[in-house]
Amino acid sequence: MIEVKNIYKSFNDFQVLKDINVVFEKGKTNLIIGQSGSGKTVLLKSIVGLHEVNNGDIIYDGTVFNKLDFKEKKEMRKQIGMLFQGSALFDSATVEENVMFPLNMFTHMSHEEKRERANECLKRVNIVNANKLFPSEISGGMQKRVAIARAIALNPKYLFCDEPNSGLDPQTAILIDNLIKEITIEYNMTTIVNTHDMNSVMENGDKVVFIYKGEKWWEGSRDDIFDSDNQQLNDFIFASKLSQKIRDLKNHV
Amino acid sequence: MLLFYHIGRYFILLGRVFSKPEKWKVYYRETIKEIEKQGLSSIGIVAIISVFMGAVITIQTAYNTENPLLPTYLIGLGARDSILLEFSSTIVALILAGKIGSNIASEIGTMRVTEQIDALEIMGVNSASYLILPKIIASVFFAPFLSLLSMLVGITGGWLAGISTGVITTENYIYGIQYAFIPFYITYALIKIVVFVFLITTISAYHGYYSYGGSLEVGKSSTRAVVRSSIFILLFNVILTQLLLS
Numbered sequence: 460m461i462e463v464k465n466i467y468k469s470f471n472d473f474q475v476l477k478d479i480n481v482v483f484e485k486g487k488t489n490l491i492i493g494q495s496g497s498g499k500t501v502l503l504k505s506i507v508g509l510h511e512v513n514n515g516d517i518i519y520d521g522t523v524f525n526k527l528d529f530k531e532k533k534e535m536r537k538q539i540g541m542l543f544q545g546s547a548l549f550d551s552a553t554v555e556e557n558v559m560f561p562l563n564m565f566t567h568m569s570h571e572e573k574r575e576r577a578n579e580c581l582k583r584v585n586i587v588n589a590n591k592l593f594p595s596e597i598s599g600g601m602q603k604r605v606a607i608a609r610a611i612a613l614n615p616k617y618l619f620c621d622e623p624n625s626g627l628d629p630q631t632a633i634l635i636d637n638l639i640k641e642i643t644i645e646y647n648m649t650t651i652v653n654t655h656d657m658n659s660v661m662e663n664g665d666k667v668v669f670i671y672k673g674e675k676w677w678e679g680s681r682d683d684i685f686d687s688d689n690q691q692l693n694d695f696i697f698a699s700k701l702s703q704k705i706r707d708l709k710n711h712v
Numbered sequence: 713m714l715l716f717y718h719i720g721r722y723f724i725l726l727g728r729v730f731s732k733p734e735k736w737k738v739y740y741r742e743t744i745k746e747i748e749k750q751g752l753s754s755i756g757i758v759a760i761i762s763v764f765m766g767a768v769i770t771i772q773t774a775y776n777t778e779n780p781l782l783p784t785y786l787i788g789l790g791a792r793d794s795i796l797l798e799f800s801s802t803i804v805a806l807i808l809a810g811k812i813g814s815n816i817a818s819e820i821g822t823m824r825v826t827e828q829i830d831a832l833e834i835m836g837v838n839s840a841s842y843l844i845l846p847k848i849i850a851s852v853f854f855a856p857f858l859s860l861l862s863m864l865v866g867i868t869g870g871w872l873a874g875i876s877t878g879v880i881t882t883e884n885y886i887y888g889i890q891y892a893f894i895p896f897y898i899t900y901a902l903i904k905i906v907v908f909v910f911l912i913t914t915i916s917a918y919h920g921y922y923s924y925g926g927s928l929e930v931g932k933s934s935t936r937a938v939v940r941s942s943i944f945i946l947l948f949n950v951i952l953t954q955l956l957l958s
Binding site: 504507508509532533534535536537539540541543544545547548549550560561563564565619 | 734735738823826827828830831833834835836837838
């Protein structure tokens with residue numbers, strides 16, 4: 460479980476996050492949604508410690524993460540996996556080397572054991588026969604899956620995904636969403652996904668947090684969305700004609 | 713004020729770079745890769761430039777000492793001292809600033825803007841140390857060899873130019889390069905090149921590491937890295953010359 464308490468974050472004089480309070484539950488896919496520029500990525504990066512918050516606490520299962528020193532944070536981070544918007548695979552390393560990287564750094568496994576674990580993770584994300592390819596030689600969807608394989612290589616307790624299906628076609632996006640959901644349950648992780656993809660919200664939103672202009676505007680489950688009378692949330696979720704039709708149909712039923 | 717900000721941030725980065733590695737074996741492997749990438753791949757350009765510079769120095773020295781009162785072996789002596797004292801360290805370092813400096817800044821800068829450095833940090837890896845320390849070790853280790861190579865090839869280039877243009881005979885050239893030889897000049901050149909490549913690597917890494925934005929910014933960082941490395945090479949050239957030769 461990750462608890463975010465009274466988080467404030469500003470860049471110079473620009474206040475990006477204002478008094479965010481939210482609890483992300485274990486074994487669930489927690490989604491942060493909001494418009495571009497609403498502060499979703501800053502919130503996610505603040506939670507993982509890539510941005511120092513100005514005020515407030517980020518608590519990982521009872522440990523105040525943002526109060527830890529450099530060494531303690533480094534230790535804690537071994538329990539964290541993250542999938543970046545652009546995959547962030549090391550482009551000078553092959554697919555297999557990318558997945559083996561955290562194993563090389565933090566385990567005392569033999570080379571064979573590391574390869575076996577890397578292949579296990581790659582198989583889990585349905586990547587076969589691509590071990591020797593470089594990230595530039597595989598598709599965007601495959602890159603995302605390799606990044607997931609790398610993120611789960613050390614059996615993390617927490618998984619963070621920043622816009623996991625941006626730039627992907629709808630079918631591949633659903634595949635990635637399902638993979639994240641399955642892995643969350645399988646590894647019993649606390650997963651936080653940053654997205655503005657409505658399919659993800661409807662398919663994966665065990666818990667949904669809506670950020671509007673740097674503030675938490677709404678939270679609930681995907682089913683609660685249809686009953687919400689929050690204007691900004693409705694404007695955001697039902698922006699397209701298709702989603703409006705779905706809402707009307709659901710209300711009609 | 714901005715200058716102090718950069719100096720402070722540079723030393724903070726160095727503090728992170730020289731912290732204990734997570735795993736020596738991984739760092740060792742990275743260092744070997746860097747020796748290949750920075751050192752071995754620079755042999756060609758250093759050798760080509762050295763042979764031509766040696767040739768030009770010899771011809772120019774011959775032109776400037778065209779006097780029946782001056783012995784011709786002075787051409788060899790002048791070429792040797794120019795190559796040993798200045799060319800094989802300072803000029804080679806300026807060449808390396810262009811080659812490896814821009815390479816380091818753009819490589820690390822690209823990793824920054826594509827979130828690869830964030831990915832390292834999230835994994836619990838000290839990204840500054842992992843990315844920069846092997847480059848420093850590799851360049852500091854390999855640069856003296858490049859400098860020695862440059863001396864050898866430069867002097868050979870001078871000899872080739874001297875005999876092919878007829879400005880000096882082989883005997884006089886060899887006599888000249890041996891005449892009043894001070895072995896400390898080699899030590900002086902090697903000390904200089906080690907300091908210079910340390911500056912190149914760390915300044916370039918600093919600019920790459922703190923890149924932001926997109927490819928345009930990475931390009932600017934790369935240019936800044938080369939320009940500032942070159943300025944610091946010239947500044948430290950004066951300082952080291954004063955310290956070591958006065």
